[in-house]
Amino acid sequence: MTRNFTIRIPATSANIGPGFDVVGLSLSLYLTLSVTVPIAPNDAPYQPPTLTYTGEGADEVPLDPYKNLTTRVALYVLRCNHIPYFPSHLVLHAANEIPFGRGLGSSGAAVIAGILLGNELGNLQLPTERLLDFALMVERHPDNVTAALIGGFVGSYLKELDDEATEAASVPLSEVLPEYPPDAGADWGLKPPVPPLGIGHYVRFGWAESIKAVAIIPRFELSTARAREVLPTQYSRKDLVFNLQRLAVLTIALAQTPPDPGLIYEAMKDRVHQPYRKGLIPGLPEVTSCITPATHPGLLGICLSGAGPTILALATGGFEAIAEDARAIFREKGVEIDWKVLEVVGGSTLEHQQQIERKNKS
Numbered sequence: 230m231t232r233n234f235t236i237r238i239p240a241t242s243a244n245i246g247p248g249f250d251v252v253g254l255s256l257s258l259y260l261t262l263s264v265t266v267p268i269a270p271n272d273a274p275y276q277p278p279t280l281t282y283t284g285e286g287a288d289e290v291p292l293d294p295y296k297n298l299t300t301r302v303a304l305y306v307l308r309c310n311h312i313p314y315f316p317s318h319l320v321l322h323a324a325n326e327i328p329f330g331r332g333l334g335s336s337g338a339a340v341i342a343g344i345l346l347g348n349e350l351g352n353l354q355l356p357t358e359r360l361l362d363f364a365l366m367v368e369r370h371p372d373n374v375t376a377a378l379i380g381g382f383v384g385s386y387l388k389e390l391d392d393e394a395t396e397a398a399s400v401p402l403s404e405v406l407p408e409y410p411p412d413a414g415a416d417w418g419l420k421p422p423v424p425p426l427g428i429g430h431y432v433r434f435g436w437a438e439s440i441k442a443v444a445i446i447p448r449f450e451l452s453t454a455r456a457r458e459v460l461p462t463q464y465s466r467k468d469l470v471f472n473l474q475r476l477a478v479l480t481i482a483l484a485q486t487p488p489d490p491g492l493i494y495e496a497m498k499d500r501v502h503q504p505y506r507k508g509l510i511p512g513l514p515e516v517t518s519c520i521t522p523a524t525h526p527g528l529l530g531i532c533l534s535g536a537g538p539t540i541l542a543l544a545t546g547g548f549e550a551i552a553e554d555a556r557a558i559f560r561e562k563g564v565e566i567d568w569k570v571l572e573v574v575g576g577s578t579l580e581h582q583q584q585i586e587r588k589n590k591s
């Protein structure tokens with residue numbers, strides 16, 4: 230006998246211009262994890278999970294469950310909750326639509342998938358806030374993981390922690406996510422650092438239904454780590470105020486019907502991360518300055534998606550003209566792109582097989 234369930238995590242776009250490390254948007258591309266857990270234990274020796282994978286990243290993702298990001302995160306959640314290893318004979322299949330290293334939250338989705346997997350396998354029934362604590366121990370900036378978990382247009386901040394909690398939260402990622410030993414006889418006694426309580430806090434903003442997201446996706450990867458290395462550690466008051474003013478306006482402007490391009494285009498400008506990342510993304514300043522609501526009716530605003538290299542255009546129409554003109558600009562710089570029109574969607578879901586069958590019948 231087996232228990233089957235499916236975890237579905239949306240892609241995300243972080244920052245949306247001025248909201249660096251603050252806001253995120255969940256989008257209609259998914260990482261789907263199908264899980265089969267044997268219910269009745271059989272007498273066979275312990276067998277670690279079998280992981281298969283199709284779609285984006287299939288040629289580079291590790292299938293060893295002790296190396297793969299999703300399964301390592303699941304094991305981290307289990308072990309923090311006194312469950313040392315996966316159930317025997319666990320079968321997992323990941324089908325992924327979210328391209329790796331493009332600024333569409335692939336790693337955030339993999340992390341949230343792992344957290345929901347650990348929570349379900351351990352029957353932990355952790356509340357959303359606690360799930361977020363685990364995610365923040367791994368991903369460290371809240372924008373992608375919060376939007377992937379909660380869904381919609383979301384703002385979040387990290388709580389200032391006391392000394393003890395700061396120490397717990399500042400453990401290097403390699404210690405939070407060691408590549409656990411694969412054999413059940415190895416040392417399972419070590420417990421990883423448990424996240425402090427209530428690290429992240431969030432709120433969901435409104436979103437005008439008419440606004441779609443055009444993702445203009447260059448055909449090269451840029452790791453978030455590399456794109457963060459080029460950022461300064463200090464900013465001028467002028468640049469900080471520039472971003473704060475725009476972010477305050479943007480969080481309300483994107484919920485208004487009809488959305489106002491005059492307000493939104495300027496409110497999606499940024500001086501905290503995009504100017505520093507242009508050296509890593511040929512064509513970025515040209516695309517964001519040449520494609521405007523005046524030249525492209527339907528466009529509301531345009532920015533770097535997350536750490537890039539994807540460009541996110543928010544628009545109510547004229548999608549093809551926006552994307553094809555961006556393609557021409559990128560091509561002049563020697564960069565080929567793909568593009569997709571995406572919807573803003575709800576957050577992560579976990580459904581048991583019976584629920585899926587019932588839904589399909591009705």
Ligand SMILES: Nc1ncnc2c1ncn2[C@@H]1O[C@H](COP(=O)(O)OP(=O)(O)OP(=O)(O)O)[C@@H](O)[C@H]1O
Pocket residue numbers: 241243260286290297298299323325328329330331332333334335336337338339373451452453454534535536537
């Ligand atoms: N489904 C997945 N399963 C396992 N590992 C994954 C998965 N998706 C992403 N990863 C890992 O995350 C890496 C990409 O993470 P990175 O933070 O650099 O980019 P991103 O999350 O796509 O972009 P951004 O954070 O800017 O939105 C991949 O190279 C891979 O190692």
Ligand SMILES: N[C@@H](CCO)C(=O)O
Pocket residue numbers: 243244249250251370372373453456457502535536
């Ligand atoms: N806010 C993050 C998102 C990337 O995951 C950044 O721009 O570096």
